[in-house]
Amino acid sequence: MIRPMKNAIHAALAAALLAAGPARAGELQDDLAARRARLAQKLGPDTMLVVQSSPARVYSNDVDYDYRQDSNLYYLTGIDQEDTALVMLPGFEALFTLPRDAAREHREGRRLSRDEAKARSGVANVLDAAGLEGFLTSVLERRAYPPRPYGAPASEAYARALAEGRARVAFAMEPAGLSDPLPPPQALAVRLRDRYPQLQVIDARAALAGLRQVKTPLERALLVKSVDISARAMREAMKAARPGAFEYSVRAVLEHEWSTAGALGWGYPPIVASGPNATILHYPRYERQLQAGDLLLIDAAASYEYLTGDITRTFPVSGRFTPEQRTIYELVFAAQEAGIATAKAGVRARDIHEATVRVVKDGLLKLGLITDAAGDQYRTWYTHGSVHYIGMDVHDVGDYERVMEPGSAFVIEPGIYIREEALDALPPTAENKAFAEKVRGAVRKFKDVGVRIEDSFLLGDGGLQNLSAGAPRGVAEVEALLAR
Secondary structure, eight states, X not given: OOOOOOOHHHHHHHHHHHHHOSOOHHHHHHXXXXXXXXXXXXXXXXXXEEEEOOOOOEEETTEEOOOOOOHHHHHHHOOOOSSOEEEEETTEEXXXXXXXXXXXXXXXXXXXXXXXHHHHHOOSEEEEGGGHHHHHHHHHTTOOBTTBOXXXXXXXXXXXXXXXXXXXXXXXXXXXXXXXXXXXXXXXXXXHHHHOTTOEEEEOHHHXXXXXXXXXXXXXXXXXXXXXXXXXXXXXXXXXXXXXXXXXXXXXXXXXXXXXXXXXEESSOOEEEEGGGGGSTTOOOOOOBOOTTOEEEEEOOEEETTEEOOOEXXXXXXXXXXXXXXXXXXXXXXXXXXHHHHOSTTOOHHHHHHHHHHHHHHHHHHHTSOSOTTSXXXXXXXXXXXXXXXXXXXSOOOOTTSOOOXXXXXXXXXXXXXXXXXXXXXXXXXXXXXXXXXXXXXXXXXXXXXXEOBEEEEEETTEEEETTXXXXXXXXXXXXXXXX
């Protein structure tokens, strides 16, 4: 059903990386340099870019969460450590990192040396992180700053923009609440704007999102590898799930398979939801014991080299679907198939989603779960969109009005969740009361059946590729895998 990627160059690169593991140094540096060059062109010669690392975040007391780099900084530098910043001027780049510190490294682990940071990122100038604001000040005041005098030819374009009042500074700024302390990028932007009132401060996130939305050949190959790891782990978790097991033990299988394959963590907190928990979109716990007759919904994927897909499988822990479970499952499957058939270059995410909605509406009407396919009754049971981008973040950045093109990576994930509480939560209008009365019998027949099927797709030059096809999806495939 899924058309394979036909572009020979991309296929060869994917095959080479799958055999070799993580990206080889030269490939990564070339790709990072090309990303920075495209961003510089997008921002133009009047703009200086500043991108800062994510801070370490406290888990509890004096214990931190595992560190996760800011996606935009990693996209541009490949550097995975805190207290790091990238500054890009027309023709000049500088990376700011903390110097090596033996005492700190004894407590927290080894940091990259300047030479290692240069080799990893391909950024020629690596400076002390403590000097970031001083460097920016020297640029904005057109003063010399090591390792290169500001007046060098590489910076003349920005100097002219400053002199003529056209200069801009771009930050990758995350949203902040009105009462929250400002994140470091906003705080630095405010200080510079207050100090230099003529300076235009802009947000670079839209420009970065536009680039990240279309994956480079290297990103495509790494995403193929990442989702392949996740699909193989999903198969093992499906085989391990059986009556008497606990949700947490199934999660443990996933994590074991990811780490064994070289993925050092999840791309998002896994969802392992059994029985009625499968009707909770982001079920957060792992404590229920699986019962005979349950469906188990697993929504989980690994992060490999900062690329993550997104896979969901729903299956019967006893090995075979009940008639009611199968009916809902086949409806969701048909909706996903409609979305897959629609996904091609030139369509938008909403076109794919609307294809799934048409199938769901028709199916729910036939099952007596809605009384009118023309309106929004279907939203009682189909409660989310079915398409989002994937990449460095599981809900990756991008413009949902932009048409799909080669390099687009996204999921198709229809789902139906039959919760009787959904009827009770409807606004108490006469129309809703009549609707609830008519469908309640069907709702009780399918009560607590929650089904989502989700796959990760990459649009290549030759068509659509289902990256997660290694995890069984059709009823016969699923039941064959679970046969014991």
